[in-house]
Amino acid sequence: VFEVKHFKYIVIGGGVAAGYAAREFTRQGLQLGELAIISKEGVAPYERPALSKSYLFPNEAARLPSFHVCVGSGGEGLLPEWYEEKGIELILGTEIVKADLASKTIASASGRIFRYQTLIIATGSEAKKLKDFGVQGADAKSIFYLREISDADKLVEALKAKQKGKAVVIGGGYIGLEVGAAMRINGFDVSMVYPGPWCMNRLFSPAIASFYEEYYSNKGIKLIKGTVAVEFEVGSNGEVKTVKLKDGQLLQADIVVVGIGGRPLTALFKGQVEEEKVGIKTDGLFRTSVPDVYAVGDVATFPMKMYKDMRRVEHVDHARKSAEQAVKAIRASEDGKYIEEYDYLPFFYSRYFDLSWCFYGDNVGEPVLFKDIGNADTDDDSKCKNPRFGTYWIHNHKVVGAFLEGGTAEENIGIAKIARLQPEKKKEELEMLGMLYARLA
Numbered sequence: 001v002f003e004v005k006h007f008k009y010i011v012i013g014g015g016v017a018a019g020y021a022a023r024e025f026t027r028q029g030l031q032l033g034e035l036a037i038i039s040k041e042g043v044a045p046y047e048r049p050a051l052s053k054s055y056l057f058p059n060e061a062a063r064l065p066s067f068h069v070c071v072g073s074g075g076e077g078l079l080p081e082w083y084e085e086k087g088i089e090l091i092l093g094t095e096i097v098k099a100d101l102a103s104k105t106i107a108s109a110s111g112r113i114f115r116y117q118t119l120i121i122a123t124g125s126e127a128k129k130l131k132d133f134g135v136q137g138a139d140a141k142s143i144f145y146l147r148e149i150s151d152a153d154k155l156v157e158a159l160k161a162k163q164k165g166k167a168v169v170i171g172g173g174y175i176g177l178e179v180g181a182a183m184r185i186n187g188f189d190v191s192m193v194y195p196g197p198w199c200m201n202r203l204f205s206p207a208i209a210s211f212y213e214e215y216y217s218n219k220g221i222k223l224i225k226g227t228v229a230v231e232f233e234v235g236s237n238g239e240v241k242t243v244k245l246k247d248g249q250l251l252q253a254d255i256v257v258v259g260i261g262g263r264p265l266t267a268l269f270k271g272q273v274e275e276e277k278v279g280i281k282t283d284g285l286f287r288t289s290v291p292d293v294y295a296v297g298d299v300a301t302f303p304m305k306m307y308k309d310m311r312r313v314e315h316v317d318h319a320r321k322s323a324e325q326a327v328k329a330i331r332a333s334e335d336g337k338y339i340e341e342y343d344y345l346p347f348f349y350s351r352y353f354d355l356s357w358c359f360y361g362d363n364v365g366e367p368v369l370f371k372d373i374g375n376a377d378t379d380d381d382s383k384c385k386n387p388r389f390g391t392y393w394i395h396n397h398k399v400v401g402a403f404l405e406g407g408t409a410e411e412n413i414g415i416a417k418i419a420r421l422q423p424e425k426k427k428e429e430l431e432m433l434g435m436l437y438a439r440l441a
């Protein structure tokens, strides 16, 4: 008979949201032994964004403990000792395989049983796999996905083993662009393949994408758009030799990295909790349909107050803020207090090579491109050393979203304000004001 461990609070998942939840619990006043974080991963919560960026660099690569949460938002890095000091049980290398929300009991793969009073689901996402799309040879050895630190370690090992070889990156989204750049920085001969007519087509307008695509081409990365991989030819050593594309092209590959989207990890709770838009449905306090069960980060489909709809957001800023909101809500409910509903302004960002962009708001309506002309050191944007440009989105006469490449901290705060306040502006005005509008906001 297994011992049943009881905690007042349990967080399932030990990623970004779990780490920020832990800090918020301590801020709100936590007793020793009240909180457990149960994670499949073997390390304390860390800032996942590092994995597709500095973790892969050939020189001065980021390694733990330098990027544990909460360094990504300017806070202190929470090392394993911190959890110990605060009396938080960090149960690592432990996958929860069963959850019974009715009896408030969860069980790990090794048969450990835990009970809680209040549960926070923070299981994040998994990478979609090519084998789910019927791609032949998709389980070959030299095909890599990137979600957890163990995936990143395998990729780093392969980068060393296949030095300066041929790399094929599949997917033109966040992972594709970030890892494609990192592979090029590592000296690989990189080809990127994606089905869309331009990269990052969920967010970028064609004009924004064309800047990055030209920049990548100038860096020597080959971009193959409008097609997908259909088959991998695998050698006798189990490693990929070539990638066959739907359009008939054949690419040599020493290494393949795949980033074709994420899928929220909700299977444990299927049929027990209400779902919406592939996520676990919550209210503005991140309460699910089951009492005492909260869901945060990638898995939560929550009311986006500003846009009056329900959304799921797969980005780190929301993982942090939703975790903090849920913990505040839990503590407030215990004290019979009221807290404001979550009122989130979407914030996404990325970095590749020397580039860095930020986006706030909603990318609906008409995109209005502007350039910071005074700054240009060449007419060819993609060759400019410090490119600075941006886009505002106008919807129903209002500015609802804003994107800046190379913005200063002040300008990035400016576009956040604009996206939050949604001022009325005409296209011509925005084109003329450009960056200045962000600076003055």
Ligand code: FDA
Residues within 6 Å of the ligand: 012, 013, 014, 015, 016, 017, 018, 038, 039, 040, 041, 048, 049, 050, 051, 052, 094, 095, 096, 097, 122, 123, 124, 125, 146, 147, 148, 175, 265, 268, 296, 297, 298, 299, 313, 314, 315, 316, 317, 319, 347, 348, 349, 350
């Ligand atoms: P997260 O994925 O961080 O954590 C989930 C945790 O739960 C993991 O530790 C997992 O092992 C664990 N888990 C899952 N199932 C479990 C189970 N059954 N039992 C126990 N443990 C379980 N966003 C952004 O805004 N800017 C960026 O630059 C990046 N960069 C980036 C790079 C890479 C490589 C990835 C994969 C993702 C990003 N993101 C990002 C997205 C961002 O990292 C993501 O939205 C947050 O990490 C989500 O936080 P969560 O805590 O919800 O999940």
Ligand code: NAD
Residues within 6 Å of the ligand: 052, 125, 133, 170, 171, 172, 173, 174, 175, 176, 178, 193, 194, 195, 196, 199, 200, 201, 228, 229, 258, 259, 260, 261, 262, 314, 315, 316, 348, 349, 350, 351
């Ligand atoms: P994504 O959704 O950003 O991009 C998926 C890409 O794969 C798209 O270009 C899409 O067209 C392409 N694609 C889809 N199906 C395909 C198929 N069958 N074959 C080939 N290409 C296909 O997802 P991602 O880049 O894999 O990122 C995974 C998760 O990690 C997401 O939640 C993302 O938000 C997160 N992430 C975020 C950041 C960031 O915010 N800077 C960085 C890395 C990862």
